[in-house]
Amino acid sequence: MGYPRNPAQRRYVLRVAVAMACYIVTLAAAIRFVGGGAVTGPPAYLLALLPGLSVAGVFWAVGRLLVEEQDEYLRVLLVRQVLVASGFTLTVATIWGFLENLRLVAHVDAFYIAVLFFLGLGLGSCFNWLTLRGRGEGR
């Protein structure tokens, strides 16, 4: 996305920063209290949910940016980026799932799917750059 230039992009950056701060704090708390065995039962489940919900906050921020972005061209770029990220994530996760099921690759924890999506957003940005640069020049 580059340097945020409009209010929707600034709100997105703020939301992602808050979500990531929550993620770091709740992950540390979950590892310490649930992983260490100090918290058990329903409170442990609640605490263990928090890091994942924090990451979901980033997905929500992406969704809000899609809704709040007023510049139609930038919104199109973002839609393309998210489509590439979604397709990449679903493809890699599905293929890995079959390979894992057939015991051809090691088990990977499901939360890495979020990492794939963020990587996919980067790929989507590259896709936009590669497919739109120079197109239409000379008209």
Next chain:
Amino acid sequence: MKNRLKVLRAERDWSQSDLAQRLDVSRQSVNAIETGKYDPSLPLAFRIAELFALPIEEIFSKD
């Protein structure tokens, strides 16, 4: 779709940023429209036509 945005802008000695500001869009949008990377929506095309005081078909035309 072809357009005369660059010519119309040059006639008024506006930069892409000037035009973007007048249309309340990003400079990237103006650049994408001028270079044919992006065809604007009908509401934005109307805004562009209104700004240049021209009918849409005098700014945009089919390939």
